[in-house]
Amino acid sequence: VKAGSAVRAIPVKGIKDKPRSFFDKPVEHAKTLGAKGLAYLIWDGDAVKGPIQKFLTPDELSELARMGHAQDGDVIFFLCDEPDKAAKMGGDLRSKLGRDLDLIDKEVFRFCWIVDFPMFEKDPETGEIGFSHNPFSMPQGGMDALLNKHPLEILAFQYDVVCNGIELSSGAIRNHQPEIMYKAFEIAGYGPSVVEEKFSCLLNAFKYGAPPHGGIAPGVDRMAMLLADEENIREVIAFPMNQKAQDLMMNAPSEVSEKQLRELHIKVRGHEVAGKQES
Numbered sequence: 001v002k003a004g005s006a007v008r009a010i011p012v013k014g015i016k017d018k019p020r021s022f023f024d025k026p027v028e029h030a031k032t033l034g035a036k037g038l039a040y041l042i043w044d045g046d047a048v049k050g051p052i053q054k055f056l057t058p059d060e061l062s063e064l065a066r067m068g069h070a071q072d073g074d075v076i077f078f079l080c081d082e083p084d085k086a087a088k089m090g091g092d093l094r095s096k097l098g099r100d101l102d103l104i105d106k107e108v109f110r111f112c113w114i115v116d117f118p119m120f121e122k123d124p125e126t127g128e129i130g131f132s133h134n135p136f137s138m139p140q141g142g143m144d145a146l147l148n149k150h151p152l153e154i155l156a157f158q159y160d161v162v163c164n165g166i167e168l169s170s171g172a173i174r175n176h177q178p179e180i181m182y183k184a185f186e187i188a189g190y191g192p193s194v195v196e197e198k199f200s201c202l203l204n205a206f207k208y209g210a211p212p213h214g215g216i217a218p219g220v221d222r223m224a225m226l227l228a229d230e231e232n233i234r235e236v237i238a239f240p241m242n243q244k245a246q247d248l249m250m251n252a253p254s255e256v257s258e259k260q261l262r263e264l265h266i267k268v269r270g271h272e273v274a275g276k277q278e279s
Contacts, residue, residue, distance in 0.1 A: 006083040008090035011068040011076045012097060016042050023075075029096055030079055033089045039078045043070045052078070082124065095165065109163055109226065116140075117158040120151040120187060130188050133158055136202075137172040138214075139184060146183045157214070168223055171216030178206045 015022075023040060030038035041050040041064065048061050056064070068076045077097075079089060098104045119139050121132040129151050137156040139145050145154050157173035175181050181203070185195045196203060224236040234240035239249045246252070261268065 004082070005080050006086045007078055007080045008086045009064075009068055009076050009078050010090060010094050010097065011070060011074060012101070014073045015075050015101065016044050016073045025100070026077065026093060026097060030089065030093055033092055034085065035079050035081060035089050037079070038093070041070075041076050041078075043072055043074045045072055084124075106229075112162045114160040114162055115158075116155045118152065119154040119156040119184070122152060128189060131184075132156070134172055135184065135188065136175055136181070138175040139180070142177075143180050143183060146180065146187065151187050159216070161216070163223075163226060166222055166226060167219065168226075169216050169218045171214065173212070173214035176206055176210045176212055178203055181206070 026040075027038045039050065039052040041048055041053060041061070043065065048065075053061070064070070064076065068074075070076055077093065079086060079093070081089065117137075118132045119137070120129050122129055133156065137158050140155040140157055141149065159171055160167050161169040175184065181199075182192055182195060186192075221233055221236055225231075225233050228236055230236055239247065241247050
């Protein structure tokens with residue numbers, strides 16, 4: 001934690017009597033998510049048990065019980081990693097525990113607006129600043145935020161609608177001011193020439209006075225999936241692609257003749273392996 005990691009805790013009520021095999025499953029699941037491991041503590045009467053119990057003092061155990069509202073019969077799971085990774089893995093693990101313990105009410109629809117998305121994020125491998133989501137969203141605070149705030153503190157006017165953990169709609173207030181667009185891309189490492197080369201049509205539209213605009217795109221197929229109580233979106237699509245992205249009804253993708261390629265001025269290059277070209 002002193003090095004910048006974060007610990008995420010997931011308290012679960014009344015499962016102290018579960019067999020050891022039950023606790024092994026979330027530990028193995030956490031490893032598949034990329035976690036280095038998963039620890040847990042079991043409150044059993046006046047005693048606290050678990051793989052990490054011996055590393056904690058009585059005062060630390062009491063503080064954990066207070067923070068996690070743990071009582072006799074309860075269990076708290078812990079994982080530690082970089083803050084973003086720990087949050088993502090903890091959320092996935094929390095959902096799995098909810099499903100495995102049948103704690104999720106399947107007879108209700110619970111909606112949630114997700115707002116205040118970060119505008120930028122740091123690449124964990126390179127340390128470079130890049131866009132977190134849609135680069136064309138308006139930053140909250142406009143140019144003043146881009147000039148005076150740390151990039152990782154800048155929020156964007158972006159929003160999602162989620163129901164029962166499924167993203168149903170996504171949208172944003174768009175950036176319609178060229179100078180703000182130039183500055184946002186500059187923070188992400190793109191100079192004016194690159195922006196003008198790749199997005200000249202958009203910039204020209206802005207220069208002619210595009211008004212403030214925004215919206216949201218509903219995922220009707222996902223809504224149908226929830227209403228039909230299906231777990232796979234392919235079940236509510238008339239002619240879905242298979243898991244290899246093939247359209248079996250249209251037999252696509254399929255081979256294209258050399259004549260068609262010539263007519264369209266398209267050349268297909270083979271995949272190079274160890275200096276040799278595969279056809």
